[in-house]
Structure formats: structure tokens, C-alpha cells
Amino acid sequence: MSDFDYDLFVIGGGSGGVRAARVAAGEADAKVGLAEEDRYGGTCVIRGCVPKKLMVFASEYGEVVEDARNYGWDLKEGAFDWKGFKDSLNTELDRLEGVYRSLLKNSGVDSFDARAKVKDPHTVELSTGETFTAKHILLATGGRPVRPDLPNADLGIVSDDIFHLPELPKSILIVGGGYIACEFACILNGLGVEVTQIYRGAQILRGFDEEARGLIADSMKDRGVDLHLGTDIVEMRCATDEDLEGNPDGRIPMGTPMHEDPALHPEGGKRGGPIWVKATNGRARVFDAVFFATGRAPNTVDMGLEEIGVKLGRKGEVEVDKYSQTAVPSIYAIGDVTDRVNLTPVAIREGMAFVETVFKGNPTPVDHELIPSAVFTQPEFGTVGLSEEEAREQEPVEIYSTSFRPMQTAFAGRPDRVMMKLVVSKETRRVLGCHIVAPGAGEMIQLAGIAVKMGATKEDFDRTVAVHPTMSEEIVTMRKPVRSA
Known part of the structure; x- marks a missing residue:
């Protein structure tokens, strides 16, 4: 007992x-x-x-x-x-x-x-x-999820709240540049919400491969997300009637200079209504909702x-x-x-x-190496192993990368681009990282992750026959490095 x-x-x-x-x-x-x-x-x-x-x-x-x-x-x-x-x-x-x-x-x-x-x-x-x-x-x-240390931050929502909204806002400000911020920027934009996203860093998705980050940011802008980098909130409060005058739906263009009149900072207003926001770039506007994805x-x-x-x-x-x-x-x-x-x-x-x-008496340490993951932006981002930047700091590498318009969306007249990338060790020829920006990248990276985890070399990828016509065939058809370091 x-x-x-x-x-x-x-x-x-x-x-x-x-x-x-x-x-x-x-x-x-x-x-x-x-x-x-x-x-x-x-x-x-x-x-x-x-x-x-x-x-x-x-x-x-x-x-x-x-x-x-x-x-x-x-x-x-x-x-x-x-x-x-x-x-x-x-x-x-x-x-x-x-x-x-x-x-x-x-x-x-x-x-x-x-x-x-x-x-x-x-x-x-x-x-x-x-x-x-x-x-x-x-x-x-x-x-x-946590809100930033900012007066009136409780006026904003966080990721836990998004699924409980009684209705979708017409306009929303998303604060943050991580995967949650970027995913919901794409989601809400796709559902017809006017999305503005601000991030204090120089590029979204910090810590991921630089080339992939850039392609995703460009794609988000092309799809209608109003993305502002190097920008943060300095002030927010409930919007007043004067803020909304001439703009009853609250959709004031982001380029509109803020009004410096102190009368626009009363204690009135109702929570849950439009929110007035001032950014570090000196601009201000009113949004139906502010969504914090700040950690x-x-x-x-x-x-x-x-x-x-x-x-x-x-x-x-x-x-x-x-x-x-x-x-x-x-x-x-x-x-x-x-x-x-x-x-x-x-x-x-x-x-x-x-x-x-x-x-069970079987001491088992947890293996946290080479874990594949996906970011469900549009297009998706699948990644496993080292980014190009991380690998360069570790050892000499060759980079195999290609970006192109995929057949399905090119035929439909859309400008979408995808990217396939392999980071390869010069010495061992092992694939140190694989990065895919494309529709269905999450599905593709799961399978690529097996090869990378097993220690596959670039030549192992080369020996694999391509499945044609697919986007993923580019992973095994890139023969010449685009750069080395």
C-alpha cells in the first residue's frame, strides 16, 4: 500500500x-x-x-x-x-x-x-x-499571452480572445512580429478585415531564415496587410467622438498626422469601442480593435x-x-x-x-535537436535545422536556393512566389537546414525533416528522383549553390 x-x-x-x-x-x-x-x-x-x-x-x-x-x-x-x-x-x-x-x-x-x-x-x-x-x-x-507594459493595454485583445469575438472588426491593429502576429495578420486579412501590423524590429519573424522572412513580408504586403516595421505603440486610449468625426467607421488612413490637441485625451469613452492609437512614427489612427501578439x-x-x-x-x-x-x-x-x-x-x-x-525505469533525455516546425502565414513557412545566418556562424556552408511562381497560382494570374532552400555543410555535405515558403509548406517540411534528422547529405537529395510537376521537386533538383560562405 x-x-x-x-x-x-x-x-x-x-x-x-x-x-x-x-x-x-x-x-x-x-x-x-x-x-x-x-x-x-x-x-x-x-x-x-x-x-x-x-x-x-x-x-x-x-x-x-x-x-x-x-x-x-x-x-x-x-x-x-x-x-x-x-x-x-x-x-x-x-x-x-x-x-x-x-x-x-x-x-x-x-x-x-x-x-x-x-x-x-x-x-x-x-x-x-x-x-x-x-x-x-x-x-x-x-x-x-501577455500584454505590453503600456497604459490602457487592457483595451486590446490577445490570442486567447480572438476566437470569442462576437463579430469581426472592420479594422484591426496587430502589434508584434512573431509567428502569432503574422499568422493572424494573414488570417484576418483573408477574412476581409482591414489589417495594419506594426513591429518594432527591422523584419518580422525574428530568429528564422532571413531570406524566408523577407519573402513572407513581401507577400503579406502584396495581399493587403499594411505592415510597418521599426514601429511601436506609444499611446492608446478609447476613441472620442472628435476622433471619429468624418470617419464614423474609424478607418482613418495610417498616413494621417496625429492631432496634438490635448482635448483629444479625455477620460471618457467606452471599452470595447474604437481605439485611438499613436505610433512611434508620429502617426495616429483609430481602429475597431487592437490585437497584442507581443509574447x-x-x-x-x-x-x-x-x-x-x-x-x-x-x-x-x-x-x-x-x-x-x-x-x-x-x-x-x-x-x-x-x-x-x-x-x-x-x-x-x-x-x-x-x-x-x-x-518505466528507462532514463530518457528529451531530444530537442532538429525539430521541424511551420508558420501558417500565407504562404506557409516550413523550416527545420539551421538558418543560413546561424549556419554561417558555425562553419563554412553552401546555399542552394530558388524562388519562382508556382504553376497553380501563376496560371490564375496571381503574383505569388515560393522559395525552396537548403543550407549545406561544405565539409560533411550534410543538409544543416531546409526552409520552404510555399502553400502546403507545413506538409512538405514534415517529410524533409525526416531526411535532415537522419543526416542526409546534399548528394542524397540529388539522388532522389523528382516528383513532376510539383513545387517540392525543386528540393531535389537544385544542383549549383547560389552562394557560399
Whole structure:
């Protein structure tokens, strides 16, 4: 008979926590409890990957009618029905949450719909007042979007809010240049929203391959996103009647100089209405909504972690070793709360490695090398391995790159361009990085990622026969480097 109520207690019902809980219970015969304060499925299923990707699909249909006409079809344009889409979206999310709950139940995991905090190295306390002891505690609480430190920042929305809007705004300002900002800029633009995006950096998608970033930025502008780089917000407030005079829909051109009259800064106005924004470029305008995509923070606030010896990093992330173990031996952490690689499949892998290590007697470090990923902009961006810039700092490399208009959209008269790129080690000939900017790049990079992970050389790619006519055949037909360093 165990001295603890549970062998494992998991805090967090997202993809990583649920996988660890049900595998520990179902395959390792552990007694497992799990607490989730919100909806099961976590950020990915409820507030991130899944609803976002469905919105990506919805936004892409806007170009179908025009393209179809160029292919000979007689189709009529229609309006996007946000309410109808949102109802279907909520139905799907409810279904997926039900799947997660069923997986836990069928594995024998005890689930608690409550917030949990750590009371001591072996005890968790729920918001219901219940306490449970556990031999091991797994933190899988994920992260949350954060607003900038700016007066009236609460007037803006964040990514968690976008799926709950009662109606789409006519105009929106997106603040940020990371993948969330860029994805939603493309999504909302595709759904007919007038999108302005500002980012304080010199180029969007910092940290990714420079050539790919540039192509995506140009494509976003060509599609109608009003992108301003080297720009940030300095002031925002509720718009006044005077701000809206002559512009009842709030759509004042971005080039309109701001009005310096102090009378335009009263305390009045209603939250949820149009928002007046002043930018660092000295311009101002009114938007129906402001969307902050300025970063995320680990969910470690008020959990009692530091009080019992769990070490937190500068951002509040839980510090762990290669086995996901914290400074307190009985407590482990996986997923976004550790701020290692914040991707759902990585959290799942970390959860599986945790079970192997703790419950199956097979110490398994987590492999964070050469992880393929995708950014669902339009066009998509798939990437694995080193960017050209990173590789150049590491060793001499050759760059194989091509950019062209793909057959499908070129025939329809669209100016879209795609890019295929390989970063190759001069010494070993291994492909150090693969970068694809194209429709369906996320699907392509998954398969390319296998080859890169296996250590394939450029000559291995060359020996592979092309699938013709496809965009992806360019990955195996680039014979001469465009540059070397």
C-alpha cells in the first residue's frame, strides 16, 4: 500500500499533461490524478493550433472564387459568415475536449476541474479545498499571452480572445512580429478585415531564415496587410467622438498626422469601442480593435513553486534538467511552462520521456535537436535545422536556393512566389537546414525533416528522383549553390 494518494499528480490538462497522465496510468499501471482549471486540451486544442488552423483554412477560401474563374469555373462571390463559422468551430472544440476527457477516463486517471498549486514536494492543493499527496508531481501548466507594459493595454485583445469575438472588426491593429502576429495578420486579412501590423524590429519573424522572412513580408504586403516595421505603440486610449468625426467607421488612413490637441485625451469613452492609437512614427489612427501578439509567459504565478524550492528563470519558466526534473527531485515539468521548445508535439514527447524515465525505469533525455516546425502565414513557412545566418556562424556552408511562381497560382494570374532552400555543410555535405515558403509548406517540411534528422547529405537529395510537376521537386533538383560562405 502506497504512502501517497497518487503515484503521479499532473497539474495541467493540455496535450503534454494528458499524454503523460494516460500513458503512466495505462501503460505503467500508476495511480494518476490530474487537475485542470480551464478546458481540457490546453492552448493547442482550445486556444491555439487547432482553432487557428481552422481559421487559416477559412481565410484561404476567399481567393478560391477568383482563381476558379481563371480556371474556367463560373462561380459567384459571397460574404464570410463569422457567426456560422464560429458556431461550427465551437462544436469542433467541444468534441475535441470530450475526446481528451474520455482518454483520461478510459485510462483510469482521476480528473479534477480545479486550479491546483503545490503545497510541498509531495502535496497539491486544489481550489476546491481538497489536498492530495503524490510520489511525483508533474507541472504541465503551459503559458499565456501577455500584454505590453503600456497604459490602457487592457483595451486590446490577445490570442486567447480572438476566437470569442462576437463579430469581426472592420479594422484591426496587430502589434508584434512573431509567428502569432503574422499568422493572424494573414488570417484576418483573408477574412476581409482591414489589417495594419506594426513591429518594432527591422523584419518580422525574428530568429528564422532571413531570406524566408523577407519573402513572407513581401507577400503579406502584396495581399493587403499594411505592415510597418521599426514601429511601436506609444499611446492608446478609447476613441472620442472628435476622433471619429468624418470617419464614423474609424478607418482613418495610417498616413494621417496625429492631432496634438490635448482635448483629444479625455477620460471618457467606452471599452470595447474604437481605439485611438499613436505610433512611434508620429502617426495616429483609430481602429475597431487592437490585437497584442507581443509574447507569452509560463503559467507559474501563485503556484507555490519557489516557496518549496523549485527554481524559476527570468521569464518565470520552470528550470529543469535534460530529464525534465526540477530542483525538487519529486517534481518534474514539461511543455511551455519550461520555455524550452514551445510546440505541442514537443510537449507530448517530453511527457512520454518523463514516463519512460520515472515509471518505466528507462532514463530518457528529451531530444530537442532538429525539430521541424511551420508558420501558417500565407504562404506557409516550413523550416527545420539551421538558418543560413546561424549556419554561417558555425562553419563554412553552401546555399542552394530558388524562388519562382508556382504553376497553380501563376496560371490564375496571381503574383505569388515560393522559395525552396537548403543550407549545406561544405565539409560533411550534410543538409544543416531546409526552409520552404510555399502553400502546403507545413506538409512538405514534415517529410524533409525526416531526411535532415537522419543526416542526409546534399548528394542524397540529388539522388532522389523528382516528383513532376510539383513545387517540392525543386528540393531535389537544385544542383549549383547560389552562394557560399
